[in-house]
Amino acid sequence: MRLNKKYLIPSLLILTLISLIFAYNFLFDNSSKNIKTNLPESKSGFFLGTYVDINLYDNSSEKIFTESFNILEDIESKMSINIDTSEVSNINKNAGTSALKVSPETFFVIRKGLYYSSLSKGHFDISIGSLVKLWGIGSEHAKVPSREEIQKSKNTINYKNILLDEKNQTVKLANKGMIIDLGGIAKGYAADKISAFLKSKQIKSAIINLGGNVYALGSKPNGSTWGIGIQDPFEPRGKHFGIIHVKNKSIVTSGIYERFLEKDGKKYHHILSPFTGYPVETSLVSVTIIADNSIDADGLSTTIFSLGLNDGKKLVESLNGIDAIFVNNKKEVYVTSGLKNNFLITDNYFILNDN
Structure with a gap:
């Protein structure tokens, strides 16, 4: 299949992600002298209701991009409402x-x-x-x-x-009127499928981004871990407040800062409670999940946000291989135990709470 316009839509997301990764590598990595400054081979498209960016740092080819987008198109054709x-x-x-x-x-x-x-x-x-x-x-x-x-x-x-x-x-x-919506988990599944496909093609360094649902495949071309910026939930997309180092990990954030409805001076965000029928009420403004599999990070990000800080943190700590970053409306940051030595706040307006 030849790539058509659907797969070549310009996107701020790809510029955002690349700028966060490379800005961090250049400014903070002690081995920055060895960093390759050339940008990856990248293609972007629109699937599952969001922009998708695939960035390959080795062995890239038009065929790999084409087959990757074919996988996404197949998933969308089966799972989109x-x-x-x-x-x-x-x-x-x-x-x-x-x-x-x-x-x-x-x-x-x-x-x-x-x-x-x-x-x-x-x-x-x-x-x-x-x-x-x-x-x-x-x-x-x-x-x-x-x-x-x-x-x-x-x-x-x-x-x-x-x-x-x-x-x-x-x-x-079982009942009429029921509607399944896989929007809270299908992007994670898609990211896992793409990462598995890229691994099968011996791709060792790649970043897959499905609307902020990120999978960091392998390590950077110089062998070091990826420095991934965590979105500042109080600023437009592209500004980060902290950095984590990962390889072969998915990073997914759920928050109230991008998709919302405003009426009569009140904002209604898109994370809805099945119990009240209204947007979830919590002091949290964002939750970021770090996991081996993107489908797990995707499903958990909404789950943990909805549970709130205390119950959400308790649940994450009970799950193997899962970590989380919580940000509340006072710019207080909480992290789970697995991130104690792998999270750096880069914006002094945020306070890391050790509790």
């Missing part, structure tokens, strides 16, 4: 009536979504689609719904009513 013919859309159309056989990929992501729905005790719930559509935050149809509309939508939300048949690979929504 914005594509009327997708498998997830067909599941939703059959809500309350019949089970639908789906591909192994869609079945896997839904099962993983149910795992995190259960782990969070419903704070993260992939059956929240009707509520997401009702608010429409981030779209031109955004509105503050009436209490009656919210209550009606809440009645359709319950991940326990998503019925899986492992043997036959079918999915059924």
